[in-house]
Amino acid sequence: MAKRPLNVGLIGGGGGAFIVQPHQRAIHFDGTRRVTVAALHPDAKIAQSEAEQWDYPIKGYDSYDEMIEQESAKPVGERIDYALIVTPNHVHFDPAIKCVRAGIPVFCEKPLTINLDEAKQLVAAVKENNVPFAVSHTYLGHWTSRFSRFIVTSGLLGDVRWVDSYYLQGWLAERTEDSGNAQAEWRVDPKKSGASLCGGDIGTHALMQLRYVTGLNVQRVQAHLETYVKGRMLDDHFTSYVELSNGGKGMVRASQIAIGHKNDLGIEVNGTKGTLSWRQEFPEEVKIQLPGQPDRTYFRGAVSANDGFLGDLPEDLMAEPNVPAGHPEAFHDAFARLHRCFEQDVRLYNDGKPFDCDGNLYANIDDGYTGMAFIEAAVKSSQDGNVWVDM
Structure with missing residues (x-):
C-alpha cells in the first residue's frame, strides 16, 4: 500500500x-x-x-x-x-x-x-x-555534489593537498538594505544575522561544500572579514585560510559585493593525482583534470563505471538521478x-x-554546529589581527 x-x-x-x-x-x-x-x-x-x-x-x-x-x-x-x-x-x-x-x-x-x-x-x-x-x-542535494564526494573520498584524486571553496554574489554591492529589501535589512543587522553577515549567510555554504566533498574537517582558521559598503556593521566580504584534518590547506571565501556574480558557489580540489572542479551555476557537470590526459567532464545521468578513471560505482548513488541526462536537474531538485x-x-x-x-545525505546537527564554530573562530581571527584560531 x-x-x-x-x-x-x-x-x-x-x-x-x-x-x-x-x-x-x-x-x-x-x-x-x-x-x-x-x-x-x-x-x-x-x-x-x-x-x-x-x-x-x-x-x-x-x-x-x-x-x-x-x-x-x-x-x-x-x-x-x-x-x-x-x-x-x-x-x-x-x-x-x-x-x-x-x-x-x-x-x-x-x-x-x-x-x-x-x-x-x-x-x-x-x-x-x-x-x-x-x-x-x-x-549537497545536487547529485553532482554526491558524485564529487565519492570521487574524492574514494581516493581517486590521491591525497587532498589544497581546496578552494567559494561563494560569490553581488546583490549587496550597494546599500540594498536602504531600498526596502526585507531580505537585506535583517541580514545586515547583527542582532538578527549574528556576528558575520557574509560568512554566516553564504560562507557557511562554502565551508559545508568543502567538508562534504572532501570528507575532511577544518582544524584551524586564519580569517579576514571586510566591510566595503560604508555604514554596514557586518562584513560583506569574507576570506579565510584553513588547515584541514589531513594536513592539507585550503580557502573558504565568500563575497556579496562581487558585482556580476549571482549565485556562484564552487569548489576546486587539488589532490596528488588530479583535480576536481564543480560550480553550482553549472550543476550538471563535474570536471576532472589528470596529468598527461585530456580533461574529463562528467554529466549527471551519463556516468559510466570502469572508464579508465572511475572504477565500480555505488548502486545507490547511480540510482538517484530520476531524469535522463540533458534534462537538467537544478535548484528545486536539490x-x-x-x-x-x-x-x-x-x-x-x-x-x-x-x-x-x-x-x-544531508547536513545534520553536528554540521550546523561546525558552521557556527567556524564563524566564531573566523570572527576572532579577524578581530585579533588575522591570527590562527583553533576550531
Missing part, C-alpha cells in the same frame, strides 16, 4: 520570504510529503491572513508556540511529522529547541543559530531527545533530494526504528 504522506509544518515564510518557496515546492515534489500547517509570521493577524491566502489549503497558527503545543499533543499520523524553520537567523534557535523537546523532527535553514552557545544547547537537546534534525545546506532523504529518517523515527542522520 502507498505510504501516508508526511505532514510538514512551516515556521516562518510569510512576508514574501524567498526561501520558503523552493522548500515548499520540494516538499510536494514526490507526493510523499505535504505542507499542512504553518505559523507564517510573528504577528498573529498577519500569520492568519497569509495562511488564508496560501496557494493551497493549510491551517494557520497564531504563533509557532501554539503550533508546537497543539501539534505535539496529537498522535502520529495526525500531527506534523516535521517542522521546517525558514525564519531569519535569530529565530532559528527558539522554535528548533522547542520542537526537539516536544519530539518533533526539524529541518532548519542555515546557519543553525546566531552564536555558538545556542548551537551547543541545540546539539545537546537533539542528542538527548534523539530526534532527526537536518540543516538546509541546499547544494532541495527535493534533501527533503526526500530526511523523509526516510523521519519515517524510521515515527516507527520507533534506528535512523542515521549521519551527514552522508
Whole structure:
C-alpha cells in the first residue's frame, strides 16, 4: 500500500520570504510529503491572513508556540511529522529547541543559530531527545555534489593537498538594505544575522561544500572579514585560510559585493593525482583534470563505471538521478533530494526504528554546529589581527 504522506509544518515564510518557496515546492515534489500547517509570521493577524491566502489549503497558527503545543499533543499520523524553520537567523534557535523537546523532527535553514552557545544547547537537546534534525545546506542535494564526494573520498584524486571553496554574489554591492529589501535589512543587522553577515549567510555554504566533498574537517582558521559598503556593521566580504584534518590547506571565501556574480558557489580540489572542479551555476557537470590526459567532464545521468578513471560505482548513488541526462536537474531538485532523504529518517523515527542522520545525505546537527564554530573562530581571527584560531 502507498505510504501516508508526511505532514510538514512551516515556521516562518510569510512576508514574501524567498526561501520558503523552493522548500515548499520540494516538499510536494514526490507526493510523499505535504505542507499542512504553518505559523507564517510573528504577528498573529498577519500569520492568519497569509495562511488564508496560501496557494493551497493549510491551517494557520497564531504563533509557532501554539503550533508546537497543539501539534505535539496529537498522535502520529495526525500531527506534523516535521517542522521546517525558514525564519531569519535569530529565530532559528527558539522554535528548533522547542520542537526537539516536544519530539518533533526539524529541518532548519542555515546557519543553525546566531552564536555558538545556542548551537551547543541545540546539539545537546537533539542528542538527548534523539530526534532527526537536518540543516538546509541546499547544494549537497545536487547529485553532482554526491558524485564529487565519492570521487574524492574514494581516493581517486590521491591525497587532498589544497581546496578552494567559494561563494560569490553581488546583490549587496550597494546599500540594498536602504531600498526596502526585507531580505537585506535583517541580514545586515547583527542582532538578527549574528556576528558575520557574509560568512554566516553564504560562507557557511562554502565551508559545508568543502567538508562534504572532501570528507575532511577544518582544524584551524586564519580569517579576514571586510566591510566595503560604508555604514554596514557586518562584513560583506569574507576570506579565510584553513588547515584541514589531513594536513592539507585550503580557502573558504565568500563575497556579496562581487558585482556580476549571482549565485556562484564552487569548489576546486587539488589532490596528488588530479583535480576536481564543480560550480553550482553549472550543476550538471563535474570536471576532472589528470596529468598527461585530456580533461574529463562528467554529466549527471551519463556516468559510466570502469572508464579508465572511475572504477565500480555505488548502486545507490547511480540510482538517484530520476531524469535522463540533458534534462537538467537544478535548484528545486536539490532541495527535493534533501527533503526526500530526511523523509526516510523521519519515517524510521515515527516507527520507533534506528535512523542515521549521519551527514552522508544531508547536513545534520553536528554540521550546523561546525558552521557556527567556524564563524566564531573566523570572527576572532579577524578581530585579533588575522591570527590562527583553533576550531
